[in-house]
Amino acid sequence: MKVQSSKLRVQSFGIILFLLAAFYILPPATYADEKWPGVDESVVEKYAGEHGREAREPLINTDQGDLLLFVFLLAGAVGGFIGGYNWRTLTEKRTNKVEILKKNI
């Protein structure tokens, strides 16, 4: 059990170190002028633009300044809460009320 646990630790740290190293060591082969564009920009909109199709402004345009960061953060927080709540509902051990009463008596 102890050996397994330390193995897990080494593996987890190894993965984190590898991910960090990947970011600092590997040179990004960026397609666009901008760094880290989304594939919608570097692929979808690029080829659509070449064929005369441009993206339109969305109906509710939240892509204005830091507003988009805010809505993404909000969406992540709400989504995370809903996911966590449901995960807990699914995995928690339901203790029988009668058993609790018996133990207390």
Added chain:
Amino acid sequence: MKAQSSKFKVLIFSLFTIYCSLFTVSNAYAMHISEGILPFNWAALWSIIAAPFVAYGLYRLKKLSVVDLSFKPLVGLMAAVVFIISCMPIPVPTAGTCSHPCGTGISGILVGPAISILVAAVALLIQALFLAHGGLSTWGANIISMGVMGSLAGFLTFKASRSMKINMAVSGFMAGLFADWATYFTTSIELASGIKGSSPFLPLFWKILIAFIPTQLPLGILEGAMTAGMVVLLYKKRPDLLVKMKVLKPEEVAI
């Protein structure tokens, strides 16, 4: 020992969260086809094709929710997973671009393809409305690529792998991998057919598909790993739920 182990898990989780938060802060652009990219006739066609899938998903959800109350939290969990995963831009260092996994592989396995399509449709609608991600006119096309193709590819790959007696983790990995790749394959078809104009379809399709590869090849592997992790975790925590959802046979749990 146990307390130490859980502390360690919390530390690892926190480090990973900080890591993701720091390095995924970039433009929130990702994969869905943006508003206005597809001409009206193509956008309408994909919406018409998507509509019966979404309607059937609604019907299945209603039917299953009445029969089994424990089904609702699982659908809620999958809805949150698909929503978060499909709007989380992940940088791919080897390509220098960002994209996101789809999450429909795991939802296809756990709640079935019909409800997974519905979950994806809702996630895509919220993203199109409030996150400037995807679009209302391209909603149908995005449902077909991410919802229909992603869910079906994940579900069918998992079923096929399990029928070949491949273990749970590898089956989950393959399902996630093919769900991701099927999504981008379909996006390439939708995009090429929509924007080609008078030029031939196939050369443009291959051009788009090849352009997706440097980003989606590693992301597909990541999605596979995530899917395998979630399936194995649920197998350990709630094998009865997997039996109920027909992901596993009862005798497989007994072993």
